[in-house]
Amino acid sequence: MQMPHIIWPQWLPFLIPLIGGIGVLLFDVFSNPESSRKACPAGAVATCLLALIALYKVFADVAAAPAYLPAEYPVFMISQFSRDCIGIILLGAALLLTLSPRGIAGKNIRAGEYYGLFLLSVLGMMLMAASVELLTLFICLELASLSIYVLIGIEKSNANSGEAALKYFVLGSFASAFLIFGAAFFYGHARTTFLISESHQLVIQGIAPYIALGLILVGLAFKLALAPFHLYAPEVYDGAPTPVSALLATGIKVAGFCVLAQALVELRRWDALDQGATWALVLLALASVIIGNCVALVQRRIKRLLAYSSIAHSGYLLLGIVVLSDVAQVGTPQLALTAISVYLLAYTLMNVVSFGVASSLGGRFEEELSNYAGLAKSHPFMAAALTVSLISLTGLPPTVGFIGKFYVFAEAAKTSYIFAVAVAVVFSVLSAFYYLNIVMKMYMQEQEEGAPGVERTLACDVALGVSMALILLLGIAPGLLFWMM
Amino acid sequence: MLIFTYSMIFAITIVSALIVIVSRNTFYSAISLIVTMIAIAGNFLMMRAELIALVQLLVYAGAIMVLFLFVIMLLNLREEEETPRSLMPRKIAGLLLAMIFIVQAAYITLSIFNIDSVRDPIVLTEEFNASQEKRAEETGVNAFAETLFTKYMIPFELTSVLLLAAIVGAVAVGLKEDKRQAAPDAPQANLQ
Amino acid sequence: MEYVYSGNIILAVLLFAIGALGVVWRRHAIAVFMCIELMLNAANLAFVTFAYSINDSMAAASGSKPLDGAIIALFVMTVAAAEAGVGLAIFLRVYRQRGTINLDEFTLLKD
Numbered sequence: 001m002q003m004p005h006i007i008w009p010q011w012l013p014f015l016i017p018l019i020g021g022i023g024v025l026l027f028d029v030f031s032n033p034e035s036s037r038k039a040c041p042a043g044a045v046a047t048c049l050l051a052l053i054a055l056y057k058v059f060a061d062v063a064a065a066p067a068y069l070p071a072e073y074p075v076f077m078i079s080q081f082s083r084d085c086i087g088i089i090l091l092g093a094a095l096l097l098t099l100s101p102r103g104i105a106g107k108n109i110r111a112g113e114y115y116g117l118f119l120l121s122v123l124g125m126m127l128m129a130a131s132v133e134l135l136t137l138f139i140c141l142e143l144a145s146l147s148i149y150v151l152i153g154i155e156k157s158n159a160n161s162g163e164a165a166l167k168y169f170v171l172g173s174f175a176s177a178f179l180i181f182g183a184a185f186f187y188g189h190a191r192t193t194f195l196i197s198e199s200h201q202l203v204i205q206g207i208a209p210y211i212a213l214g215l216i217l218v219g220l221a222f223k224l225a226l227a228p229f230h231l232y233a234p235e236v237y238d239g240a241p242t243p244v245s246a247l248l249a250t251g252i253k254v255a256g257f258c259v260l261a262q263a264l265v266e267l268r269r270w271d272a273l274d275q276g277a278t279w280a281l282v283l284l285a286l287a288s289v290i291i292g293n294c295v296a297l298v299q300r301r302i303k304r305l306l307a308y309s310s311i312a313h314s315g316y317l318l319l320g321i322v323v324l325s326d327v328a329q330v331g332t333p334q335l336a337l338t339a340i341s342v343y344l345l346a347y348t349l350m351n352v353v354s355f356g357v358a359s360s361l362g363g364r365f366e367e368e369l370s371n372y373a374g375l376a377k378s379h380p381f382m383a384a385a386l387t388v389s390l391i392s393l394t395g396l397p398p399t400v401g402f403i404g405k406f407y408v409f410a411e412a413a414k415t416s417y418i419f420a421v422a423v424a425v426v427f428s429v430l431s432a433f434y435y436l437n438i439v440m441k442m443y444m445q446e447q448e449e450g451a452p453g454v455e456r457t458l459a460c461d462v463a464l465g466v467s468m469a470l471i472l473l474l475g476i477a478p479g480l481l482f483w484m485m
Numbered sequence: 486m487l488i489f490t491y492s493m494i495f496a497i498t499i500v501s502a503l504i505v506i507v508s509r510n511t512f513y514s515a516i517s518l519i520v521t522m523i524a525i526a527g528n529f530l531m532m533r534a535e536l537i538a539l540v541q542l543l544v545y546a547g548a549i550m551v552l553f554l555f556v557i558m559l560l561n562l563r564e565e566e567e568t569p570r571s572l573m574p575r576k577i578a579g580l581l582l583a584m585i586f587i588v589q590a591a592y593i594t595l596s597i598f599n600i601d602s603v604r605d606p607i608v609l610t611e612e613f614n615a616s617q618e619k620r621a622e623e624t625g626v627n628a629f630a631e632t633l634f635t636k637y638m639i640p641f642e643l644t645s646v647l648l649l650a651a652i653v654g655a656v657a658v659g660l661k662e663d664k665r666q667a668a669p670d671a672p673q674a675n676l677q
Numbered sequence: 678m679e680y681v682y683s684g685n686i687i688l689a690v691l692l693f694a695i696g697a698l699g700v701v702w703r704r705h706a707i708a709v710f711m712c713i714e715l716m717l718n719a720a721n722l723a724f725v726t727f728a729y730s731i732n733d734s735m736a737a738a739s740g741s742k743p744l745d746g747a748i749i750a751l752f753v754m755t756v757a758a759a760e761a762g763v764g765l766a767i768f769l770r771v772y773r774q775r776g777t778i779n780l781d782e783f784t785l786l787k788d
Contacts, residue, residue: 121650149763174716188686499695515711537747
């Protein structure tokens with residue numbers, strides 16, 4: 001067997017974050033803290049944007065036929081869907097990196113380590129979204145997770161940060177063990193570790209492969225914070241530095257859902273999944289929707305509320321994926337996958353804005369919800385941004401959140417899972433209570449005494465403004481999405 | 486004779502693994518885990534996976550477990566303090582979880598593998614010897630290296646990135662607070 | 678030799694079960710992490726056993742070789758080593774700050 005023939009331009013979108021990450025780490029070593037605090041975020045944002053451009057240049061025509069990398073042993077597959085997912089991850093990461101200097105200011109964090117690990121973690125997520133082989137998936141997931149464990153615990157003077165890192169580490173490696181054990185049994189049954197490949201089709205016979213796939217699903221469901229594997233999420237999101245919580249809520253979930261959606265569509269294409277397994281997935285999704293929305297109602301801390309809201313949204317996404325892979329069986333899978341990628345884009349933008357507002361305001365605004373009373377008077381721009389993102393999270397027009405939810409639910413309503421969709425819609429309406437409660441607080445209530453002003457930074461305004469504009473623009477003219485993708 | 490050796494290794498693996506989870510002293514757990522890992526290396530040897538048995542001994546029993554022991558010594562943890570709070574539900578949940586896997590093990594025993602095939606291959610035939618030699622050639626160090634650096638080149642390169650992230654991460658999270666870093670941030674912190 | 682293969686698969690499942698049980702039972706972060714290592718070892722054992730139990734006709738049909746499992750096991754060991762490095766650093770950092778790494782003691786983030 002020969003060494004794989006590496007076509008370098010094809011790897012460019014993945015090499016850029018790698019080189020950028022190592023570059024940021026090295027720059028920090030050879031420069032003084034003050035200049036690295038300014039240059040590292042700029043370099044990191046530039047890296048993400050460059051990688052985004054390279055991604056769409058290199059893989060411009062994957063819609064016709066997906067690209068396999070490397071050709072001899074295709075562990076990565078760039079289809080239109082996984083390309084768009086990687087694009088969403090990079091866009092989200094670029095916005096979060098722009099928000100980061102403000103988000104980690106005054107927290108005694110060394111810039112080089114933070115931005116370097118952030119980029120390596122984004123690289124892990126990108127590769128994870130592209131991987132179709134279980135061993136590679138495991139390594140990429142670990143690359144993303146290990147960097148995130150460290151990013152959560154990087155705030156040395158804060159005891160919460162360390163506690164969150166410890167909890168996420170213990171539970172995260174527990175979940176990884178499930179994933180790899182499932183992969184072992186998958187290998188034992190299928191004699192291959194490829195989930196998707198050009199050359200063979202998956203055959204599922206008997207109960208043994210279901211055990212294997214179930215164990216893999218447990219490992220992934222943990223990273224996606226699906227109920228009942230969500231228990232860590234509120235605590236970890238609350239304890240981590242806010243931009244890192246946002247990365248946890250967006251990047252790794254987009255990557256995980258990309259893998260899950262492609263694997264499900266592939267299994268469906270070969271008609272390999274039976275009805276019972278599908279219903280188990282639907283129940284998992286409904287559990288997340290119900291638990292996420294109900295518990296979010298009684299939350300008093302902003303990041304915990306956003307954590308439960310992201311659990312609920314994971315539920316909608318999983319429901320969408322299961323139901324749409326059902327549609328994909330009869331029709332073309334591409335349409336269903338496009339619906340999912342629209343929802344993932346909407347989800348990423350909304351979470352970037354809501355976590356971004358909390359991190360930009362900083363201090364007490366990262367804690368109790370009651371601190372948001374009267375925000376519209378003291379910080380009208382921040383209040384407007386948060387309002388737009390909360391309306392979008394609720395799924396009301398004219399925002400991209402509405403387009404995403406409408407698209408997924410409308411497609412899903414045509415299938416036999418109409419009951420599950422109805423439940424999801426009911427709980428989606430319920431979610432308006434806690435989302436709009438914050439909006440009401442900001443606009444209707446009076447500010448408490450002695451609120452300190454925050455220093456606004458241009459970077460935060462730009463990042464929040466861009467995401468807010470995207471949420472509204474794509475909500476008003478969804479046709480732009482298809483032009484963009 | 487082989488079946489006797491194998492039974493011994495099987496028993497040692499299970500018993501030492503049980504000691505890992507039952508022992509109240511973290512230090513004993515770690516020592517017992519080393520025994521489990523050596524026993525698993527024995528299992529690999531039984532399957533004639535010599536190289537992986539060697540790596541298991543060197544990397545797992547040799548390096549990773551020594552790291553564990555270092556940390557245990559560093560933290561000076563002798564007895565594990567047992568908090569009585571909410572212990573029963575957890576034990577029951579754990580047992581339920583374990584039961585699922587034990588049922589799985591029973592299922593595998595009954596279905597996937599043929600029970601009739603459990604026989605002692607002490608009478609080695611010519612054919613069996615030949616197949617064993619072929620197997621040894623297929624899985625030798627040469628073949629191992631060749632496959633690792635051709636077919637598995639991309640995962641191999643990925644692990645180098647993973648190790649880089651792990652090294653930087655361990656330093657970033659493990660180093661003591663840097664006071665010089667804290668100073669320039671202080672005025673900003675007051676503004677919040 | 679077949680009994681070695683079937684025995685090892687059962688052993689792997691049992692080790693995984695013991696590890697999972699330990700993660701739920703033990704409260705000491707290092708002990709919990711040792712149980713996770715046990716689970717990863719179980720996965721390794723399963724990989725190598727599945728790969729080596731393949732006979733010639735199966736190998737020809739699927740294109741899978743005994744070596745694949747051994748190499749995957751090697752990768753899993755590498756990942757486990759990286760995980761151990763980061764994990765133990767996190768334990769040290771938390772211990773320095775809080776004076777304990779008993780998981781029951783961590784209630785700052787509980788609502």
